[in-house]
Amino acid sequence: MCRASKSVLAELERQHCQTVSIGCRGGGCGVCRVEVLMGKYAVGTMSRAQVSLEEERCGIVLACQLYPESDLKLRVLNRKN
Amino acid sequence: MAMTGVLRPGFCQLRVLDMEKSMVHYRDRIGLDEVSQEKDGRVYLKARDEFDRHSIILRSADEPGMDCMGFKVLDDESLTQLEKDLTAFGVDVEHIEAGEQPGIGRRIRFQAPMGHIFDFYAEMEKSDKGPMVQDPHVWDEQPRGMRPIRFDHCLLYGDELDETAEIFQKVLGFQVSEVIRVEGDVINAYFLTCSTKAHDIALIRFPEKGKFHHCSFLLEDWNAIGNAADIMTRYDISVDIGPTRHGITRGKTIYFFDPSGNRNEVFSGGYNFYPDNPRREWCEEEVGRAIFYYEKQLNDRFMGVVT
Ligand code: FES
Ligand SMILES: [Fe+2]
Numbered sequence: 405m406c407r408a409s410k411s412v413l414a415e416l417e418r419q420h421c422q423t424v425s426i427g428c429r430g431g432g433c434g435v436c437r438v439e440v441l442m443g444k445y446a447v448g449t450m451s452r453a454q455v456s457l458e459e460e461r462c463g464i465v466l467a468c469q470l471y472p473e474s475d476l477k478l479r480v481l482n483r484k485n
Numbered sequence: 486m487a488m489t490g491v492l493r494p495g496f497c498q499l500r501v502l503d504m505e506k507s508m509v510h511y512r513d514r515i516g517l518d519e520v521s522q523e524k525d526g527r528v529y530l531k532a533r534d535e536f537d538r539h540s541i542i543l544r545s546a547d548e549p550g551m552d553c554m555g556f557k558v559l560d561d562e563s564l565t566q567l568e569k570d571l572t573a574f575g576v577d578v579e580h581i582e583a584g585e586q587p588g589i590g591r592r593i594r595f596q597a598p599m600g601h602i603f604d605f606y607a608e609m610e611k612s613d614k615g616p617m618v619q620d621p622h623v624w625d626e627q628p629r630g631m632r633p634i635r636f637d638h639c640l641l642y643g644d645e646l647d648e649t650a651e652i653f654q655k656v657l658g659f660q661v662s663e664v665i666r667v668e669g670d671v672i673n674a675y676f677l678t679c680s681t682k683a684h685d686i687a688l689i690r691f692p693e694k695g696k697f698h699h700c701s702f703l704l705e706d707w708n709a710i711g712n713a714a715d716i717m718t719r720y721d722i723s724v725d726i727g728p729t730r731h732g733i734t735r736g737k738t739i740y741f742f743d744p745s746g747n748r749n750e751v752f753s754g755g756y757n758f759y760p761d762n763p764r765r766e767w768c769e770e771e772v773g774r775a776i777f778y779y780e781k782q783l784n785d786r787f788m789g790v791v792t
Pocket of ligand 1 (some may be wrong): 430
């Protein structure tokens, strides 16, 4: 499990895991978009062009802004055009 | 005078998600000077070796990216001429009143086919923190952070690339210093200059309109790039790639990201361009070396990560 002070993307990058694309790491570019299927988490600031409020409510987030508070189950999505 | 019409990139207005973090990034880490913070929330910054009042504008928004890029033209007459030329070419022109940004004169604006908004202006107040002019020292106040000299250029992504490059060449008086030609007539990247710099703006083909790849700050030399790299590691700034060198322009570079995901570049060197120089061309097979000369290949982020 990840330490909650690190984002999911930062932890995946540290582990050289390439399942989620690594982009800006700042919640701006959207290449790290994922859907949280299960688990508890907090999020940082995310571009509304990549994750709308509606989507955020449905568990769609940017992995670089995703801070786990339990084990998480994720589905990898693409950047939104 | 050899240089007329459009002189140089003058400003870049960026959208940021978190102003406080952005100020730490642009002011304390990159080392731009804060000029003013206005009632509408926009923050104005400048680099130490610029005479004009400001060059980087940050605006809080819920998505990052570039609002507009401004070019300084020689004088008001040139601005009037530019408007005539744009209109004659079939480009719709908008007028932005003087003072829409503090200290700036009237602006002519158009939206390029690529989707980006470009402004042109002849007047901007001089900064009282500009370079010294009387018996000058190399700097007045000691440079901070990455020690940026000036805002240098932008790389922008979008479709209708050829149409946009045509306006820059035929109307705005830019010349193409380098291109990446993928095959036959298809050009995927234009490097355009309005001066003796190797580029003042670069444009790359991308399926979405109006995307921002990076804005670049000029540093003095390799040592300054090294200093910038130290700062990036020390303060855990998100780095894209570098220190490395571009084959195109030959500039030494680091790409990195601001806290909202907008890409920045620190950059040094590059050749001088003169209007009689032949155009340099890169074929698709050599595109890795063209962009990242030492790695000799693109990273995934170069083509896919934009705001
Ligand atoms: S890496 Fe750019 S939004 Fe997460
Ligand atoms: Fe650049």
